Amino acid sequence: MSGDAGHGAASEATDASGEVAATLTLADWRRTIGSLYADVRRISATDPAAALDRWRAVREHLFREHPQSPVPADRRADFRAHHYPHDPALRFDVRVEPLGEPEAPPAVAGAGALDFGSGAGALDFGSAGAGLAIDLPVSAGGVMSFRRFGAVRIPFPDGARRLEVYWMEGYAGGLFLPFRDATNGTETYGAGRYLLDAAKSADLGGDLQAGTLILDFNFAFQPSCAFDPKWACPLAPPSNRLNLPIRAGERLT
Numbered sequence: 001m002s003g004d005a006g007h008g009a010a011s012e013a014t015d016a017s018g019e020v021a022a023t024l025t026l027a028d029w030r031r032t033i034g035s036l037y038a039d040v041r042r043i044s045a046t047d048p049a050a051a052l053d054r055w056r057a058v059r060e061h062l063f064r065e066h067p068q069s070p071v072p073a074d075r076r077a078d079f080r081a082h083h084y085p086h087d088p089a090l091r092f093d094v095r096v097e098p099l100g101e102p103e104a105p106p107a108v109a110g111a112g113a114l115d116f117g118s119g120a121g122a123l124d125f126g127s128a129g130a131g132l133a134i135d136l137p138v139s140a141g142g143v144m145s146f147r148r149f150g151a152v153r154i155p156f157p158d159g160a161r162r163l164e165v166y167w168m169e170g171y172a173g174g175l176f177l178p179f180r181d182a183t184n185g186t187e188t189y190g191a192g193r194y195l196l197d198a199a200k201s202a203d204l205g206g207d208l209q210a211g212t213l214i215l216d217f218n219f220a221f222q223p224s225c226a227f228d229p230k231w232a233c234p235l236a237p238p239s240n241r242l243n244l245p246i247r248a249g250e251r252l253t
Contacts, residue, residue: 070224174198220249
């Protein structure tokens, strides 16, 4: 009996030690990403290309080496991130405007329900664009609450497109800008990519007095669930689907 008790105590100590280590590695991951985006904002002010090089190099290292990498452990050693060539024309400084009436989302091939196979199954956004509060479906099932607070109109070379900007209501809070485009499902993750996710320190900056945000699609990144379905990622709603390909940022291959 005493042997069983001792074994249980040892197991509990091991579990507690593992939880401490996991929590500290998560803190380190967030600290590193926060420092990275601080560097990106500083370097981008004079040299966006150099900032992009820095962003890619640090993320590549984290994907392969960090215990909190979203890449499964057995794939990390050989992992290589893939990116589109840098396109300076896809960096914008845009004003955040009041929402007004929601616009009808553009027609995009494959838009509507998303199928995650053995993961969340088919996800249908329905009328998710109505009202200021919005619950975005999550890749692993369930929803996550956000607030629609503004929109940006981005002057792409092929014509202006509108994207909504969200504030995450729970968790750590913060700006959130997901989007889908015509590359999804072939060149990029099928459920879209993120441009801003300030809860995870992914924030490219802006001008408070001018009411603007910097949106540089060269820094568009795939959510963690693109690497492993165990991660839960909120997905871009119909209002943030672009009916054109965005060939900048991270890609699948």
